[in-house]
Amino acid sequence: MKKIHYREWGIESLRYWGLLAVLGVFLAIGGLATLYMEHEGHWVTGMNNQIVWGVPHVFAIFLIAAASGALNIAAFGSVFGKKVYRSLGRLSGLLAMALLVGGLLVLVLDLGQPGRLIVAMTTYNIKSIFSWNIYLYVGFLAIVAIYLFTMMERKANKYYPAAGLVAFVWRLVLTTGTGSIFGFLVARQGYGAAIMAPMFIIMSFAYGMAIYLLVLLFTFKLDDRPIGDGLLMRLKNLLGIFVAAVFYFVMIYHLSNLYGTENHEYEAFILRDGGIYTTLFWVGWVFLGMVLPMGILFHPGSGRSRGAIVVASILVILGGFTAMYVIVVGGQVFPMAIFPGKVIVESGFYDGVNGQVLYYAPSLPEFLLGLGGVAVALTATFVGVRVLKFLPESLADEVVDPHHG
Amino acid sequence: MSQDIDQERRQFVSVAGLAAAATVVAPGAFLLDGSAEAGSRREPAVDKVRYGMFIDTTKCADGCTECVTACEKENGIDLLRMPEGADPEEWDRQRPRWMRTVKVKDRLTGRVSNLPMMCQHCEHPPCVDVCPTGASFRRADGIVMVDRHICIGCRYCMMACPYKARSFIHENVDQQLSIAPRGKGCVESCNFCVHRRDNGENTTACQDACSHGAIVFGDLNDSNSEVSKVLREKDNTQLRADLKLNTSVRYCGI
Amino acid sequence: MLTGALVLVLGANAAEHSNRSVVKGSKAYELDSCVEPTSVMRKLHPTFIKHQRDITVHHGIRGDKHSLSGCVDCHATKDAQGRYTPVNAPGQFCESCHEYAGVEIPCFTCHATTPTGRKGE
Numbered sequence: 048m049k050k051i052h053y054r055e056w057g058i059e060s061l062r063y064w065g066l067l068a069v070l071g072v073f074l075a076i077g078g079l080a081t082l083y084m085e086h087e088g089h090w091v092t093g094m095n096n097q098i099v100w101g102v103p104h105v106f107a108i109f110l111i112a113a114a115s116g117a118l119n120i121a122a123f124g125s126v127f128g129k130k131v132y133r134s135l136g137r138l139s140g141l142l143a144m145a146l147l148v149g150g151l152l153v154l155v156l157d158l159g160q161p162g163r164l165i166v167a168m169t170t171y172n173i174k175s176i177f178s179w180n181i182y183l184y185v186g187f188l189a190i191v192a193i194y195l196f197t198m199m200e201r202k203a204n205k206y207y208p209a210a211g212l213v214a215f216v217w218r219l220v221l222t223t224g225t226g227s228i229f230g231f232l233v234a235r236q237g238y239g240a241a242i243m244a245p246m247f248i249i250m251s252f253a254y255g256m257a258i259y260l261l262v263l264l265f266t267f268k269l270d271d272r273p274i275g276d277g278l279l280m281r282l283k284n285l286l287g288i289f290v291a292a293v294f295y296f297v298m299i300y301h302l303s304n305l306y307g308t309e310n311h312e313y314e315a316f317i318l319r320d321g322g323i324y325t326t327l328f329w330v331g332w333v334f335l336g337m338v339l340p341m342g343i344l345f346h347p348g349s350g351r352s353r354g355a356i357v358v359a360s361i362l363v364i365l366g367g368f369t370a371m372y373v374i375v376v377g378g379q380v381f382p383m384a385i386f387p388g389k390v391i392v393e394s395g396f397y398d399g400v401n402g403q404v405l406y407y408a409p410s411l412p413e414f415l416l417g418l419g420g421v422a423v424a425l426t427a428t429f430v431g432v433r434v435l436k437f438l439p440e441s442l443a444d445e446v447v448d449p450h451h452g
Numbered sequence: 453m454s455q456d457i458d459q460e461r462r463q464f465v466s467v468a469g470l471a472a473a474a475t476v477v478a479p480g481a482f483l484l485d486g487s488a489e490a491g492s493r494r495e496p497a498v499d500k501v502r503y504g505m506f507i508d509t510t511k512c513a514d515g516c517t518e519c520v521t522a523c524e525k526e527n528g529i530d531l532l533r534m535p536e537g538a539d540p541e542e543w544d545r546q547r548p549r550w551m552r553t554v555k556v557k558d559r560l561t562g563r564v565s566n567l568p569m570m571c572q573h574c575e576h577p578p579c580v581d582v583c584p585t586g587a588s589f590r591r592a593d594g595i596v597m598v599d600r601h602i603c604i605g606c607r608y609c610m611m612a613c614p615y616k617a618r619s620f621i622h623e624n625v626d627q628q629l630s631i632a633p634r635g636k637g638c639v640e641s642c643n644f645c646v647h648r649r650d651n652g653e654n655t656t657a658c659q660d661a662c663s664h665g666a667i668v669f670g671d672l673n674d675s676n677s678e679v680s681k682v683l684r685e686k687d688n689t690q691l692r693a694d695l696k697l698n699t700s701v702r703y704c705g706i
Numbered sequence: 707m708l709t710g711a712l713v714l715v716l717g718a719n720a721a722e723h724s725n726r727s728v729v730k731g732s733k734a735y736e737l738d739s740c741v742e743p744t745s746v747m748r749k750l751h752p753t754f755i756k757h758q759r760d761i762t763v764h765h766g767i768r769g770d771k772h773s774l775s776g777c778v779d780c781h782a783t784k785d786a787q788g789r790y791t792p793v794n795a796p797g798q799f800c801e802s803c804h805e806y807a808g809v810e811i812p813c814f815t816c817h818a819t820t821p822t823g824r825k826g827e
């Protein structure tokens with residue numbers, strides 16, 4: 048393996064600023080949507096007293112999960128000593144931080160009292176998994192920053208393996224923490240299973256990888272830097288394996304739910320009678336988000352084409368959003384069993400009369416806020432690669448030598 | 453300057469201590485109605501008391517909403533107006549409710565019961581466990597409530613509550629009662645008419661309003677209280693007893 | 707910092723206006739002093755109210771003199787029709803000072819701005 052040289056993203060100024068301008072439009076619209084929601088209150092959103100977490104949480108949780116997933120590439124390089132991934136580590140760290148910041152921003156801006164963030168940092172309830180998460184997130188940013196420093200600063204290089212290990216362990220804990228936010232909601236049938244946290248981890252692997260691949264291909268293509276086929280095949284195979292693992296976990300999750308009698312109704316809802324939620328589950332998450340991309344990635348023909356890899360990555364990401372939607376919103380619209388063994392026949396407060404599911408129709412401002420978060424993450428990434436040396440000059444196979452991992 | 457303030461603060465604390473002994477009355481301005489009554493609490497709520505409620509669903513009349521109406525009036529919920537331009541149906545899903553009536557039917561026997569639902573004031577409240585800031589808390593006397601001053605409006609407590617007892621304030625509020633502050637972006641729920649507790653009254657608004665005598669409120673720790681007596685006498689149950697939250701609201705006849 | 711500025715400003719203001727920043731028509735107008743000496747109140751009313759707020763919410767102590775509803779009750783004025791004017795309306799006690807000092811009053815996004823009585827009649 049030759050020595051890797053890194054260089055700032057050298058695309059023409061016009062292109063660069065044009066790209067930022069496009070993202071800037073999303074940022075501005077997202078900002079305006081947020082101001083509108085904060086000024087009016089949440090009544091302008093589709094959220095209500097039954098569905099209290101809506102589209103902003105779908106975006107936020109997706110981005111946070113993807114953030115920890117994006118760090119995996121770096122971890123393969125340092126923790127598992129796979130040399131070929133080393134050259135990919137810097138971008139991996141940067142992307143992880145950018146995605147996390149984007150996700151957190153969405154989460155915070157959707158609070159009823161975003162101005163009280165400082166309260167959340169100063170008075171906290173040690174029992175709450177939520178406040179643990181605040182520390183996990185802040186810690187993640189700090190650790191990844193140090194990790195990047197050990198990669199990029201020669202004098203700090205000797206700490207690189209140690210920093211990598213800490214970062215990798217931290218990211219596993221972080222995703223477990225994110226998954227556990229749902230795991231603690233014992234009364235809701237859609238959540239509460241112990242499998243939730245591991246499932247989130249494996250989902251984060253897949254979504255982080257898909258985003259990483261897209262950003263890598265995009266930045267390299269625009270700057271005419273080579274990526275070797277060998278390396279790309281490795282990465283796309285990894286993506287395929289991660290998606291397959293998610294598929295496996297999703298099946299286990301629903302099968303194990305089917306074994307517990309108390310969960311039959313929830314399973315019937317998601318898998319069979321849930322209308323839009325069932326459609327999203329089967330068509331969006333399972334078929335478009337897992338089966339189709341797996342088919343593309345593992346197909347001996349299409350798996351070799353870059354266009355196909357891009358399509359597969361996009362599908363995985365869209366499937367990921369659908370997955371989050373089914374988990375976050377689907378888990379809430381399904382009425383809680385307040386009176387096991389009984390049917391609620393009348394209610395003054397939307398308790399799922401006769402087992403009917405509750406109502407949520409996402410509103411435009413919520414989406415714009417979420418897209419704003421995505422735009423923040425992308426902007427941070429592109430600015431990062433432009434001003435600092437995150438991208439290798441070449442990832443051609445003779446440089447990185449993917450066959451001698 | 454800052455030293456001054458500290459000094460003042462210390463003085464204030466000791467003054468407050470004296471006030472607790474109910475000896476210091478400020479010149480004149482101490483006219484807050486209600487609060488100067490003999491019944492106002494001057495000492496912290498203590499865990500000797502545990503407030504609780506017994507609801508006899510066999511007495512609950514079909515279609516009756518006396519308790520709900522009284523609750524909304526007592527706590528200023530009826531003062532809320534739909535924001536201009538809102539969709540009435542959507543607004544109905546978004547406006548707060550501390551209390552609601554539900555009618556349930558047993559799947560097997562077909563037996564129907566009517567009952568009011570509100571915060572069950574769990575002894576081990578999930579809403580308190582999950583709250584990141586500690587805004588959702590359980591007072592020494594068992595009342596579970598939200599400190600709006602530190603609630604950030606994350607709604608995690610609403611996700612965690614097994615009874616869907618909490619509401620989020622989705623809009624700007626311009627009319628409140630002194631005893632029931634309320635504003636956009638915080639979460640709230642039934643607090644057993646906490647202002648009545650602190651002002652030395654013995655009942656809740658819903659109990660007073662119920663003409664069928666279906667609601668009994670009182671101190672569960674006092675074996676002579678009416679609620680303790682009736683709980684001893686009548687068969688009663690907790691909602692979702694399997695969650696082991698040891699709720700302070702008990703139902704009979706479901 | 708802000709409180710410091712407020713104190714200075716109000717101090718100067720008070721000297722000129724012979725101590726009558728309270729609004730005519732309020733109960734407070736008839737009284738010699740607030741629940742603490744005026745100079746103390748000017749400086750420390752936020753501290754008092756905040757302290758009271760915590761012991762009221764968490765411990766249920768309501769009878770004390772530093773309660774916000776006490777402020778509202780005493781400083782509210784009535785208009786010609788006998789209806790209360792909110793204390794945070796322009797020219798009213800809370801608003802006039804805070805406006806002058808450029809300090810927001812977060813209290814009234816949630817708290818009643820007129821005496822509502824305990825039951826809100």
Ligand code: SF4
Pocket residue numbers: 570571572573574577578579580596612613614615616617618641
């Ligand atoms: S019923 Fe819900 S809101 Fe009330 S204490 Fe229990 S968990 Fe909290």
Ligand code: SF4
Pocket residue numbers: 582583584585586587588598602603604605606607608609610638639
């Ligand atoms: S909404 Fe408020 S009370 Fe509920 S968990 Fe969040 S901070 Fe706590």
